Amino acid sequence: MEKQIVTMHEAHDEHEAHEGGGRACMSRRQFLLSGGAVITLAAVPGGLTFAAQALKADYPKVKIGSLSALKLGKPVTFAYPYPGVRNILVRLGAPAGAGVGKDSDVVAFNQQCTHMGGPLDGTYKDKHQVLGPCPLHLTTFDLTRHGMVVSGHGTESLPQIVLETQGDDIYAVGVLGLIHGYSANINGRRS
Numbered sequence: 001m002e003k004q005i006v007t008m009h010e011a012h013d014e015h016e017a018h019e020g021g022g023r024a025c026m027s028r029r030q031f032l033l034s035g036g037a038v039i040t041l042a043a044v045p046g047g048l049t050f051a052a053q054a055l056k057a058d059y060p061k062v063k064i065g066s067l068s069a070l071k072l073g074k075p076v077t078f079a080y081p082y083p084g085v086r087n088i089l090v091r092l093g094a095p096a097g098a099g100v101g102k103d104s105d106v107v108a109f110n111q112q113c114t115h116m117g118g119p120l121d122g123t124y125k126d127k128h129q130v131l132g133p134c135p136l137h138l139t140t141f142d143l144t145r146h147g148m149v150v151s152g153h154g155t156e157s158l159p160q161i162v163l164e165t166q167g168d169d170i171y172a173v174g175v176l177g178l179i180h181g182y183s184a185n186i187n188g189r190r191s
């Protein structure tokens with residue numbers, strides 16, 4: 001995995017370069033992630049388009065499950081990168097952005113809605129590989145496309161837990177996006 005440490009300013013220049021030099025906008029997520037400090041741009045397994053190439057925060061590598069134990073369409077929950085931060089690990093049965101496993105269909109996402117932090121626990125819909133609708137304002141997120149919003153009031157994609165595999169073991173190694181309630185993903189400060 002190729003990594004490059006850049007400053008917020010350099011990240012902005014990178015964006016402009018990909019936009020053909022046009023006026024670039026920094027999303028709320030990018031702004032909050034930058035936090036005035038350093039951020040990491042990373043090539044994520046599974047390949048990301050630049051539009052989906054969100055800023056990735058590295059966290060300690062933690063084993064969260066195994067490929068052989070995952071049942072198709074049956075999410076399991078785990079906490080990462082801190083105790084109490086609720087996520088799901090799920091085998092979608094369809095290739096997904098940054099998915100791991102032989103079919104690139106194993107992904108993990110945070111379970112707090114990016115709109116106002118509504119609980120998405122228990123809302124996974126196997127038929128469409130989505131999480132939601134959120135019980136507060138009905139936002140629904142597509143887990144095959146990096147947690148992109150497909151309906152509802154939310155505008156930010158769901159934070160994706162970056163995964164790696166070693167043999168049968170699945171590890172969480174970072175977070176793609178900003179977990180709701182945190183002012184910075186780099187050091188996990190709560191706002």
Ligand code: FES
Nearest residue numbers: 113116118134137
């Ligand atoms: S908090 Fe989830 S849609 Fe508003």
